[in-house]
Amino acid sequence: MKFVKPYWKQIFITVIIGMLKFGIPLLIPLILKYVIDDIIGAGDMTAAEQLNTLIWLMGIVLAVFLIIRPPVEYFRQYYAQWTGNKILYDIRDQLFSHLQKLSMKFYSSRKSGEIISRVINDVEQTKNFIITGMMNIWLDMFTIIAVIIIMLTMDPWLTLIAVALLPFYAVSIKYFYSRLRDLTRKRSQALAEVQSHLHERLQGMNVIRSFALEEHEQKEFHKQNGNFLNKALDHTRWNAKTFAVVNTLTDIAPVIVIGVAGALVIQDVLTLGTMVAFTAYMDRLYNPLRRLVNSSTTLIQAIASMDRVFELVDEKYDIQDKPGAGPYRHPRGEVIFDNVSFSYENDQEVLKELNFTVKSGETAAIVGMSGGGKSTIMSLIPRFYDVSSGRILVDGKDIREYQVRSLRDRIGMVLQDNIIFSDSVRFNILMGRPEASEEEVIAAAKAANAHDFIMELPDGYDTYIGEQGVKLSGGQKQRVAIARVFLKSPEILIFDEATSALDLESEHLIQQSLFRLAENRTTFIVAHRLSTITHADKILVIENGKLAEIGNHEELIKKQGAYYNLFQVQQLD
Known part of the structure; x- marks a missing residue:
């Protein structure tokens, strides 16, 4: 009625x-x-x-x-x-x-x-x-x-x-x-x-x-x-x-x-x-x-x-703004996990009492065996899920104190399998910031090493790329997704296995784009190939939902613990 x-x-x-x-x-x-x-x-x-x-x-x-x-x-x-x-x-x-x-x-x-x-x-x-x-x-x-x-x-x-x-x-x-x-x-x-x-x-x-x-x-x-x-x-x-x-x-x-x-x-x-x-x-x-x-x-x-x-x-919202939640203004991008645990509904805990800090502008890589909870950590930062216990602080404030939309507006994500919509290339890049000008779209595409291949498409930026971007290669889809994030220009970046399914040439181009994008931004990287994250300020090793080790590449190699073992398995020098 x-x-x-x-x-x-x-x-x-x-x-x-x-x-x-x-x-x-x-x-x-x-x-x-x-x-x-x-x-x-x-x-x-x-x-x-x-x-x-x-x-x-x-x-x-x-x-x-x-x-x-x-x-x-x-x-x-x-x-x-x-x-x-x-x-x-x-x-x-x-x-x-x-x-x-x-x-x-x-x-x-x-x-x-x-x-x-x-x-x-x-x-x-x-x-x-x-x-x-x-x-x-x-x-x-x-x-x-x-x-x-x-x-x-x-x-x-x-x-x-x-x-x-x-x-x-x-x-x-x-x-x-x-x-x-x-x-x-x-x-x-x-x-x-x-x-x-x-x-x-x-x-x-x-x-x-x-x-x-x-x-x-x-x-x-x-x-x-x-x-x-x-x-x-x-x-x-x-x-x-x-x-x-x-x-x-x-x-x-x-x-x-x-x-x-x-x-x-x-x-x-x-x-x-x-x-x-x-x-x-x-x-x-x-x-x-x-x-x-x-x-x-x-x-x-x-x-x-x-x-x-x-x-x-009548489905209830699991994630909604608390009464009195405010916008996320003047973002710097510092992220703190304070005793965070998480489980999916009634399942056993996926994450257990995580404690770590990533300062503004730092790059933190998260590594570990499959199923250890790496992607779950990435999903908690933009509040796709809420923590079961503990809290996540962004710029010193519990993320539940921010309005969800304003928090996510300052976070950019590049995933292993990015969703590309069955529309034009321009439309997909503009999803980063729909009101952006043509010049800004082109600049974002160039920064993502995407402009050259886009111009070779039949209709350039107006080329329709089919459902789930079927007319583009895996590397091309990733570069469009990265251009989208460049256009958004967020303070916090999340790369979740962003290059794991690509050939070496595509990976090289995308790594260039990602390094360029990560400059002066707080960046989280979930990576399968450890060679791509040796530059990180912090490397977090996750085992069975717990933080096993933390440090930079040199520190963890000297320690000869879990990270060292993973590195040896991949036979990297």
Whole structure:
């Protein structure tokens, strides 16, 4: 209702226009009754008078249907769809804003395909709730009430017979729809799983082909698709039972009315025109009821989808600004880990009581065996995760005292696998600072040793580079990512295995860029090849989440401890 509230005027106008749309056809049975009883059955009128009256009546009726009805129909459809689409826009807009605030912990336990399914498919279903639940149901209720009132004015007893089956209709609706919501939710979840599976496989198509796994993956997709089919068929079976029972009730009622009305006409208790009009109104009474069955199905599906949408909306933020948190002003870049421990949810500790200081402008390299917690340390500095205990100080202040956005604005990251978006090279560099000028973009690219290869691309900086930068080599993607950080010009830099997957030539070019970028900035480097970090002011050796050694290259080599052993393993001089 929070999303609906801004558009209540449009919804109200749509319902009023809808009443006109549904109200005009309600005149037809009355016109039919008048033609049969008062024109054709009028004994005191000549044939010419009857024909003349009929022509005048048809002229007025046609004028109503040709002049009033079309604009009413147009505006009713337009406002209904306009309102539904605007509300969908607002929901998706807020959902995307919400998704950007959720922590990496949330994304580490969710499949991106399922999230996409909720934002696209399930939000689309909520449109049905708005159009059906907020508009159509009220119009159908209005039609039913209007028809019953008109029928009561013609014959109260026959009206009671006409509505006698309504209680059975209500009971059957309640019985069947209590389970339909659960079945619809399971069906939506199964569809989300198919979408998630498909999304992952499309991203990993090169792996599937390189291992010749097409047949295996076909079987895996068959399982996912089969699960959705089973859930869809369960839903369909129950839905079919609902329609079978409810539509039988709505079909029996007119038959009963025709039988009773026919007997009354034979006994001269009821006029033929009234019987014909009553039978026509039975159609107008039970058609909205049938629509309500369809609407109920639509609403159940929409509500099940809305459950999934608002379950996502209700996800709590793990990382958010504390009350009174301030901006990170006048940054120098000193970073202190003060007795920091960390674990992912209920898992065992990844980091244990880390204590170290990296002064402003220093370069600190973090080394150790895979799985030791090096990348986790890098994720804690920009608050992708919060520490389990202890604290991280930046410029003497706990990072939780800063506004998250202002802290991250002063941190630049170059990762092993940087995300490159399916847009132009210029767009990807501008993500460092969207308001930057063309000259600044080119300067950043030159500093990152990227300008030359960019100019060789078909459209230079305007070249579209495909999803995940598929048209660029690994080294070229890294240089675009580094150009992005140059443009951002942060005080704290994080290089997480930034050159580990590159050939020697690319690594050399990128090392040049990284050295240039790190000048006079506090820099953290996670490196696999120890030869690339011998220049670091501090080298931190992490073993099983603990700080095993700290010092510069010469100090640690002399110590002949963990770092020395790692260095010997790599057979470096």
